[in-house]
Amino acid sequence: MITLFFDYKSKIPLYEQLYNHIKKSIVNMELKANEKLPSKRKLANHLKISVITVESAYNQLMAEGYIKSKPKSGFYVLPYIRLNPVSKEKQVSIIEKKEDQKEYLVDFRTNQVDSLHFPYNEISKIERDVLLDEYSKHINHVDYLGYYDLRERITEFLFEYRGIKTNPESIVIGSGSEYLISLLILLLGRDLVYGVEEPGYLKNYRLYLDYGANALTVGLDESGIDINQLNHVDVVHVTPSHQFPKGIVTTIARRIELLNWANENENHYIIEDDYDSEFRFNGNPIPAMKGLDKADKVIYMNSFSKSIAPSLRLSFMVLPKKLMNKYHKSFSYFTCSVPMITQMIIEKFMKTKGYEKHLNRMKILYKNKRDYLISLFENSNLKEKIEIIGEEAGLHFLIKINTDIKLEKLIERAKNLGVRVNGINEYCLEKQKVQTEKIIVLGYSHLENKDFEIAIKLLEKAWVDIL
Amino acid sequence: MITLFFDYKSKIPLYEQLYNHIKKSIVNMELKANEKLPSKRKLANHLKISVITVESAYNQLMAEGYIKSKPKSGFYVLPYIRLNPVSKEKQVSIIEKKEDQKEYLVDFRTNQVDSLHFPYNEISKIERDVLLDEYSKHINHVDYLGYYDLRERITEFLFEYRGIKTNPESIVIGSGSEYLISLLILLLGRDLVYGVEEPGYLKNYRLYLDYGANALTVGLDESGIDINQLNHVDVVHVTPSHQFPKGIVTTIARRIELLNWANENENHYIIEDDYDSEFRFNGNPIPAMKGLDKADKVIYMNSFSKSIAPSLRLSFMVLPKKLMNKYHKSFSYFTCSVPMITQMIIEKFMKTKGYEKHLNRMKILYKNKRDYLISLFENSNLKEKIEIIGEEAGLHFLIKINTDIKLEKLIERAKNLGVRVNGINEYCLEKQKVQTEKIIVLGYSHLENKDFEIAIKLLEKAWVDIL
Secondary structure (H helix, E strand, O other), X not given: OOOOOOOOOOOOOHHHHHHHHHHHHHHOOOOOOOOEOOOHHHHHHHHOOOHHHHHHHHHHHHHOOOEEEEOOOEEEEOOOOOOOOOOHHHOOOOOOOXXXXXXXXXXXXXXXXXXXXXXXXXXXXXXXXXXXXXXXXXXXXXXXXXXXXXXXXXXHHHHHHHOOOOOHHHEEEEOHHHHHHHHHHHHHOOOOEEEEEOOOOHHHHHHHHHOOXXXXXXXXXXXEEOHHHOOXXXXXXXXXXXXXXXXXXXXXXXXXXXXXXXXXXXXXXXXXXXXXXXXXOOOXXXXXXXXXXXXXXXXXXXXXXXXXXXXXXXXXXXXXXHHHHHHHHHHOXXXXXXXXXXXXXXXXXXXXXXXXXXXXXXXHHHHHHHHHHHHHHHOOOOHHHEEEEOOOEOOEEEEEEOOOOOHHHHHHHHHHOOEEOEEHHHHOOXXXXXXXXXXXXXXXXXXXXXXXXXXXXXXXXXXXXOO | OOOOOOOOOOOOOHHHHHHHHHHHXXXXXXOOOOOEOOOHHHHHXXXXXXXXXXXXXXXXXXXXXXXXXXXXXXXXXOOOOOOOOOOHHHOOOOOOOOOOOOOOOEEOOOOOOOOOOOOHHHHHHHHHHHHHXXXXXXXXXXXXXXXXXXXXXXXXXHHHHHOOOOOHHHEEEEOHHHHHHHHHHHHHOOOOEEEEEOOXXXXXXXXXXXXXXXXXXXXXXXXXXXXXXXXXXXXXXXXXXXXXXXXXXXXHHHHHHHXXXXXXXXXXXXXXXXXXXXXXXXXXXXOOHHHHOOOOOEEEEEEOOOOOOHHHOOEEEEOOHHHHHHHHHHHOOOOXXXXXXXXXXXXXXXXXXXXXXXXXXXXXXHHHHHHHHHHHHHOOOOHHHEEEEOOOEOOEEEEEXXXXXXXXXXXXXXXXXXXXXXEHHHHOOOHHHHOOOOEEEEEOOOOOHHHHHHHHHHHHHHHOOOO
């Protein structure tokens, strides 16, 4: 018979004390497999507790599979198995990859937005309206292409701002371009060769490889990506509005060459990554290639990372009809990866023209920041030695330094004084390829005028003597 | 000389009219490649407009790559290329995959939550606090593993509710289990064989295959997944707390057998999908397998889809140290796919114990719904012919119908009267495999008592005569 001394002062209820006792007896194999347990009534009498207490203990033991009940017979111990020991040498500890922990006085990193002028109050108000009004209808479901109304707003935006005629049925919403690229590889196939720009956003090169596809880098000339290097490429991933990082606008002739290249082979596609096209400071926006895409060979991709916030994780793409049909056929079981509430908020932000106003405000803000930073360079002791390039658009520009000093040395000296700048070689697979070009990339969007003033003084100090 | 008649009444500015005219002349090849354009001053004089107007037009044409300027020489037309024609037969139209459009009076679909008792006001208040307080620091960046503080809260939750001792450094946050599975395939490899339960959540089976891995289905017995069918499996994906859809709790002995199986081969891993473990109505929660995982071979996976909302797209996993090291080494360039604001809101919801209270409220709510629905079945004309199973936990249970009538016929008759129920065969790869079992799956969490009353009357009408 099962015997234990209950601790009546304990916070652990009696049934749990009994459950623990029997469980321990099974784990220690004092109670053997197939052994019959006393009936609930018998055990209750024996332990001077209620039948319900025994029943609760037995039920929990049954639920976890320690015992089972046989109808009209009683409760039996189920066979228990021991956990095999783990050999010491198999135990590992986590080796964390530390990010660059250095604190910079001024950090000209790219892919940032201004955090002071984010529309906190407006978004908060929209969120409240959405949560209390429409959200209850959308708690349980997100369309696999994304919220239809947001796809409508994006359609309107693309027509007005980017010269693209499309429709909500051609748009797929996803969490970031990384996610969209993983979808594209599913749609296009892992057996194709994906070409990415070099210098360029090399994360994409790694993504294509990591997701099991083939990838090549393709060089640039002054008109955009080098069309002569596409012989072994099936799908080319380009940034025609504002090449990242070099700032080149792909010429109209090169765009048409690319479109003709895509049209000549069924496997060929162009991924048009329009990542910061919202911010063109001089003249009108450069229309997207997708607007010229009569053969339906351009996959247009953009996000709200630059126009709202990188941590929003909200991207979208316009799929050619053929690929959309494949998506419907093969991947309609997917769920859209972006929270419905996020999609609803941005939809409302666009619908109420808040987004348009925000873009206009930010464009002026960034133009002023850019102008001030450029003016500081032009009035600095460095002015004779530098040339500013790619400043017409986007949230970064480049500085070409006329010197024989190694780029790494220039960057190192800036770093030692607390200023982080990226060399163009960091956007290249084979760093040596561009070692002759002394170009640095300056992301300025998240910084303030006082940061620029500090930075210029420090860069003068770092470079003037050695240039 | 370029000549055009300006429309002075038009809203299109003069520079844009000039730009359009020159662009058209280049596209029509009236202006030939390398042809020299008149100087800005000459053209301004000729057209009786300001030099600045000509300059704006020339600048836009240069930006888009129609013309170029040669220093100390002037502006020249760049070679223009024609877009190749698109053959008619290549044009396709979108064939949309229509979802089941039928409107049901009562739809017992699974994977839903109650939308009336979502904490709308509480979440809205937290969102406001987060947006106006901490968010500005997190606009530009999400840690690739996810927001650290949320990983802390999840660590605490897993210890208190699931008997798992882990740490924030072992947790990865992602948008939905689909996304986490795609990450796991990157970490574990496409060359492994992934075993999923059958009957089970077959989307996962398709996911493994679509992401290029090998997948097999593995049958169940009364103790959980059939350990004897794992010979060709490397990684097994199981739902031990509450098998989906059959509701089986994997017994303690089977859990240990699985852990021993995982420990015997370096490639072996267990993915413990703990999808609705928060809702156990009778007795204590069943502790997670991960709590017994001394050899660090269990990948624990869960989401807030059942406990908050499916459209939240917020999931997480606990990675074994060996896999976490691989993640740090190879995928630290990834960005977490969940919006930072979502992560911050849920972190605060957990920290202020709002989440715990919400879970307790929902547990009572769902228990009452379940009890009422079961009582209706037990008092119906169907009671002699049915057996209720798997009702101890989760947001669905099953009804086994004792009849010779085909399962498809039962479902069809219910559908015709406006009630949707899923047959267990819909969770099987080879539908015939379980045709002998007349089991239907009822997701009840999103429905109200009045829906249950309507449904029971209709199910009686649909089935009583033929059973």
